[in-house]
Amino acid sequence: MELTGSRVLLTGASGGLGQAIARRLGRYGAQLTLTARNRPALDSLADETRGTVVEADLSKRSDVQRLAKMVSEFDVVIANAGVGGEASGSELSVKAIDGAIDVNLRAPMVLSGAFAQACIAADRPGQLVLIGSLSGIAPTPDTCLYNATKFGLRGFGLSLRQDLEEYGIGVTVVEPGFIRDAGMFANNDVELPRGVRTKSPVEVAQAVEKAIRTNPAEIFVAPTELRAVATLATVAPGLSEVIQRRVGTKEMRNGTR
Numbered sequence: 375m376e377l378t379g380s381r382v383l384l385t386g387a388s389g390g391l392g393q394a395i396a397r398r399l400g401r402y403g404a405q406l407t408l409t410a411r412n413r414p415a416l417d418s419l420a421d422e423t424r425g426t427v428v429e430a431d432l433s434k435r436s437d438v439q440r441l442a443k444m445v446s447e448f449d450v451v452i453a454n455a456g457v458g459g460e461a462s463g464s465e466l467s468v469k470a471i472d473g474a475i476d477v478n479l480r481a482p483m484v485l486s487g488a489f490a491q492a493c494i495a496a497d498r499p500g501q502l503v504l505i506g507s508l509s510g511i512a513p514t515p516d517t518c519l520y521n522a523t524k525f526g527l528r529g530f531g532l533s534l535r536q537d538l539e540e541y542g543i544g545v546t547v548v549e550p551g552f553i554r555d556a557g558m559f560a561n562n563d564v565e566l567p568r569g570v571r572t573k574s575p576v577e578v579a580q581a582v583e584k585a586i587r588t589n590p591a592e593i594f595v596a597p598t599e600l601r602a603v604a605t606l607a608t609v610a611p612g613l614s615e616v617i618q619r620r621v622g623t624k625e626m627r628n629g630t631r
Contacts, residue, residue, distance in 0.1 A: 375501050375544070375586050378403035381448045382586075383441070385432065385481070386455030388415035390555065391505070394575035395454060395582050396423050402583070407448070409441065410455065432481040433457075433473055442484050446492035450586055452503040453482035458520055470519060478523035483530055486545075490538055499542040503585045504531040505578075508551045508596055512607035528592075535591055544589035548581045551596025551604075571597040 382399055386392045387408035393415075396406055400423030408416050409428045416427045428444070430437040432455050445451055457477045486502050493500040509517060510524030528547055535545035554572040573595050581593040594601050606613065 375449065375499065375589070377583065377586060379405065380450055380586070381405045381407070382450040382452065383407045383409065383445065383448045383485075384452045384454060385409050385430075385441075385485070386505075387419060388412035389454075391550075391553065391575050391578050392454050393419055394579040395452065396425065398576070398579035398583055399586075400424065404450075407444075432477045435476070438476075438481045438484050442488035445485060445489040446496070448489070448500075450501045450503065451485055451489045452505070452582060453485060454503075454505040455481065456505065456507075456523075458517075466519070474519040474523050478520070479526045479530070482527060486530075486534060490534070490541070490543055493543050494541050499544075501544045501586050501589060502531070502534070502538075502546070503582055504528075504545070504547045505582075506531070506547045506549045508549055508594070508600060508604045510549065512604040513611070532591060544585075546585035546590055547592045548578065548585055549592060549594045549596070550578050550581075551594070551600040553578060553595070570599065573597070 377399060382404045384392060384396055384399075384406060387396055388410035392408075392410065396408060396419055400406055406420075406423050406425035407428055408420055408423075408425045409430045410416055411429065411431045413427070413429050416429065419425065420427045428441070430441055432438055455477060457474055482504055486504070489500060489502060504527055506528050507520070507524045509521050510526075510528040513521045528549070531545050531547040538545060550573065552570065552572045553575060555575060578595050581595045584590070585593060596604070
């Protein structure tokens with residue numbers, strides 16, 4: 375899909391990754407509608423990118439429904455909003471579970487469904503971009519809610535892609551690894567093992583641009599070694615668990631190492 379003139383809805387636009395995505399797409403002439411909870415940050419970004427602001431909190435189902443009623447106006451929907459949902463299995467609460475599912479999984483599913491139905495009814499193409507994570511492929515300690523929602527988002531996106539292909543509606547899942555300077559990894563000051571490399575918010579934005587232009591099934595924004603570790607976790611989860619224990623993944627996440 376051509377970016378210039380495309381009408382794009384971007385959730386989670388006020389965060390670091392969202393801002394990088396908005397700036398890149400705005401540079402290529404996309405007509406942006408930016409949504410998030412942080413109105414001052416949205417207003418500033420809208421001034422910079424000549425975008426439109428729709429304040430919304432995706433943990434509120436009424437706000438999600440309000441956005442769902444708007445998706446027929448767009449050519450591209452980018453589900454970028456997410457919450458960490460950091461909690462160990464011994465600390466799970468219903469509130470934390472509902473919050474993670476509502477923002478990370480339910481909202482993208484509702485918006486995707488409404489967008490697909492609008493495109494089909496209008497007999498026009500469209501592009502969905504779902505921002506996943508390597509955490510949707512490889513589980514880690516103390517992130518069971520985030521892992522669960524990102525596993526679910528990946529499965530949803532890759533399946534939905536097959537359902538919508540005949541209608542000319544594309545679906546791409548973008549899978550960032552550790553992203554420096556912005557996003558949940560950067561905000562939580564997680565210490566990485568020596569030699570593990572990171573990627574930048576700009577590289578995530580480049581992946582989103584590629585998703586819109588070429589509609590691949592999945593794009594990884596992670597160095598080769600992290601992709602290899604994630605692949606190992608899918609085929610040998612027990613071995614992955616042993617390796618994580620030996621390198622002290624849990625201690626690194628908790629800041630005790």
